[in-house]
Amino acid sequence: MGRIATVDALSRRNCLSGDITCVLFEDSDESADHLLCGCSVANHVWCMVSRWCRVSPIFVFSVRDLLGLSDFSGLGVLAKEAFHGILIVGAWCIWKARNNKRFNNTLKTAHDIFLDIRSLGFLWYRNRSMNKAISWANWCSFDLM
Known part of the structure; x- marks a missing residue:
């Protein structure tokens, strides 16, 4: 933890000066x-993920809490x-959206980030899970049986 190169972390390492706003x-x-x-964008993304995966609303305060959330999902x-993979893919997609905004000045909406999570999550799950027979339709309805 603490190794993600956010503006705040880079500023603490004296690698960056200036605006540290999200x-x-x-x-x-x-x-x-x-x-x-x-972040409000991340909260909106996690709200869509929780509805899609049919779990309680996701309210976390740290990355550690986020990564451990699947253990308490029921x-x-x-x-x-x-769900654990979706959380990891979700963090990756939020990070990519941040980098696109910071370096290319292109902003993705929370809905666009959610769609990325759903499609990349499907590719990950289909190729890494034992459940290789899952269809896109079943994935989109989070019906994994």
């Missing part, structure tokens, strides 16, 4: 915990495995 919503300083858990074995 580029996705410009509502707070950009730290890993803010970017993946506290899902079955296959769904729990998929």
Whole structure:
């Protein structure tokens, strides 16, 4: 933990000076915990993920909490495995959206990020899980049986 090259972390290492505001919503300083858990865009993304995966609303305050969330999801074995992967893919997609905004000045909406999570999550799950027979339609409805 603490190794993600957010603006806040780079500033603490004296690698960057200037504005350390989150580029996705410009509502707070950009730290890993803010970017993946506290940012309004991330909160909206996690809300869509929780509805899709039929779990309780996702409210986390740290990256560590986010990565451990699948243990307390109440899902079955296959769904729990998929949900854990979705959380990791989700963090990756939020990070990519942040980089696109910071370096290319292209902003993705929370809905666009969610769609990326769903499609990349499907590719990951289909290729890494024992459940190789899952269809796109079943994935989109989070029906993993």
